[in-house]
Amino acid sequence: MEPIVYGNIKIFPVNLQVHHNLKSFNCYLVEKENSLYLIDAGIDSEDYWSLFVKTLKSNGFSLKDLTAILITHHHFDHVGLVNRITELELIPVYAHEKAIPRLKRDPEFLRKRVAFFEQLYREMGCGEAGEAQVKKLEHAIFNNKHLEIKADILPFKVNKFPFTVLEVPGHSPDQVAFYDSENKILFGGDLLIKHISSNALVEPDENGDRILSLLQHIESFQKCRSLSIDYVFSGHGKIIEQPIRLIEKRLENIDVKAEKILALIKQGVQTASEIAKAYYQKKYESQFSLVMSEIIGHLDYLEAKKQVKKKKIEGVWYYFV
Ligand SMILES: [Zn+2]
Known part of the structure; x- marks a missing residue:
């Protein structure tokens, strides 16, 4: 070439x-x-x-x-x-x-990272899907050593x-x-x-x-x-x-997604995992960590714009308007 x-x-x-x-x-x-x-x-x-x-x-x-x-x-x-x-x-x-x-692949950092996801998925109400992902991450500490x-x-x-x-x-x-x-x-x-x-x-x-x-x-x-x-x-x-037009398109798409998530919250879907299931359906299981990143990210965005608030009830975050 x-x-x-x-x-x-x-x-x-x-x-x-x-x-x-x-x-x-x-x-x-x-x-x-x-x-x-x-x-x-x-x-x-x-x-x-x-x-x-x-x-x-x-x-x-x-x-x-x-x-x-x-x-x-x-x-x-x-x-x-x-x-x-x-x-x-x-x-x-x-x-x-x-x-x-x-x-x-610093083991201390990787262990901290696993603990982080364990707490995050618990607080986002992810249940078994979250626990399964945490197990995967735990195994990866050993299985991916060669990637260092x-x-x-x-x-x-x-x-x-x-x-x-x-x-x-x-x-x-x-x-x-x-x-x-x-x-x-x-x-x-x-x-x-x-x-x-x-x-x-x-x-x-x-x-x-x-x-x-x-x-x-x-x-x-x-x-x-x-x-x-x-x-x-x-x-x-x-x-x-x-690239300007493409950058703008990407930024617009974030707003579109945030609006859809806001609509779900207004309908009473309140935890990140429930929102993820409603929004992504089957992908919630098959692409769990990606899907949760998207939902949590857009919830942060809505929070930053003061369009939603959150409250912790029995260890789980609930989002509301
Ligand atoms: Zn990358």
């Missing part, structure tokens, strides 16, 4: 197409000012590795040429090749400070890169975007995806307290809307040209 050239930046996309709703796993080799960066690192698979190596080689590069790996957020489909690369070459890896306990990133992870304390590192949390608490103001390009991670709206996932912070993810997601959209951007390179799907 030919590189994409704008002004003084050259981008070599590594896009592995897949047959599900994400459409592709993307990472980007980026050449600027005589340095070569890898922005994100895709998934950990043989296919992805060969595509990455092929992209490097066919453009005259080798692993040694990499200046640094820059991670937009800690999700497994953005860091997949980090261990393979850093086992072969000592390439520095940079990510947001908040990504570190997650990428290192072995290399040291350096936080973006001093920016030595030819991009502005923007904090754009919401989809994940540690998400950053890399903004090239000279060429009006944004590497946005999963903030904005062309063909689907990315979820603001409910997560605890490093102390185990809940982050208002959807409110952060909205702020991150607003931050990007104020920048001059011609192209967004996303973690999944196609390049987004002139």
Whole structure:
């Protein structure tokens, strides 16, 4: 694949197409000012590795040429090749400070995170579905040990890169975007995806307290809307040209969903889990954690706009107008 050239930046996309709703796993080799960066690192698979190596080689590069790996957020489909690369070459890896306990799979943090979800799902009235999800998370502490990133992870304390590192949390608490103001390009991670709206996932912070993810997601959209951007390179799907309209559409969709949830509350559906079942039906079971993130996020949004209040009754939150 030919590189994409704008002004003084050259981008070599590594896009592995897949047959599900994400459409592709993307990472980007980026050449600027005589340095070569890898922005994100895709998934950990043989296919992805060969595509990455092929992209490097066919453009005259080798692993040694990499200046640094820059991670937009800690999700497994953005860091997949980090261990393979850093086992072969000592390439520095940079990510947001908040990504570190997650990428290192720090057991103390992971246990705190499980306790957080246990309490959250109880307070949201989730019953058995919540308990099942907590069990899954408990098992994942042991089962996913191999996903730990072995290399040291350096936080973006001093920016030595030819991009502005923007904090754009919401989809994940540690998400950053890399903004090239000279060429009006944004590497946005999963903030904005062309063909689907990315979820603001409910997560605890490093102390185990809940982050208002959807409110952060909205702020991150607003931050990007104020920048001059011609192209967004996303973690999944196609390049987004002139992203303002899409950002506005995503913001409008949040309002539409919030209105529907408000209507349910007015009809007397009052706990987050009851709202989730009424809104998503079968998906409540099959996509439990995503569905709960969406409902809780929009309830936070309605609360912030003072359109709903909540009251705890026997340990469960009830929402009302
Ligand atoms: Zn993600």
